[in-house]
Amino acid sequence: MKKYSRSDENVAMKLHYDVLRDDFSRAGEASSKIKNMLRQLAIDANILRRIAIATYEAEINLVIHSYGGSIDVYIKSDCIEIYVEDSGPGIENVELAMTKGFSTATNIAREMGFGAGMGLPNMEKVSDEFIIESERDKGTNIKMVVNY
């Protein structure tokens, strides 16, 4: 299995967004900015949708579950790479978390329309490459690649 690492080779442009914990009303702003930026670069609509879903689910996860984190987008000539990193609390059982329908979300998350246990499976579904690493009390790193 591939290990999580950032690859700085041939990056045409980098975007960086910080996402705060429990910032429910602003959740989605970073993904919206990413989508608008990529649209201006005339990226194909289908690719754009997949990236929008990947970043939005990741952003919602950061708001709901993490102590805060960041989303970095690397725009390359043949693909887009998305790096999602947080500072904890980490996922106890990644395999379980990847199962459709499994959720540890709070009622607030559910009231927003999330917490159905579809976030991580959705992110994997729209990615050509998906790597998740998590360590309890340290944090979670996710890399998603969408090829053109």
Added chain:
Amino acid sequence: MHLRAIKESVKATVLAYEKGIDLDIHTAFGSDLMSDVLAYVEEDTLLITGLTNHQVIRTAEMLDLKAILFVRGKMPCQEVIELAEEKKILLMMTKESLFTVAGILYGEGLRGISI
């Protein structure tokens, strides 16, 4: 089905971006779970939901959905209406339930998405 005809069939009122009402829509998806909307909706579809927060508008934005119909008389707050206006998403609201709305619109020829 034309959005204006949808509005009339379910006796809806327009809450935001009325300009967007002159559009034909072929499919609809009814859910209060935005993750399911993100997982399954793949084409330009009418979103029918009883959820009225920011995340509904954000979800529609991510999927390039052009119209949302709120059911059960749920009114979004002003901020949510403004966000929809900014994102050029038509918002409508009806007092009917999701089930009733789905039945009426199906009867008029609107179809669900394939899953």
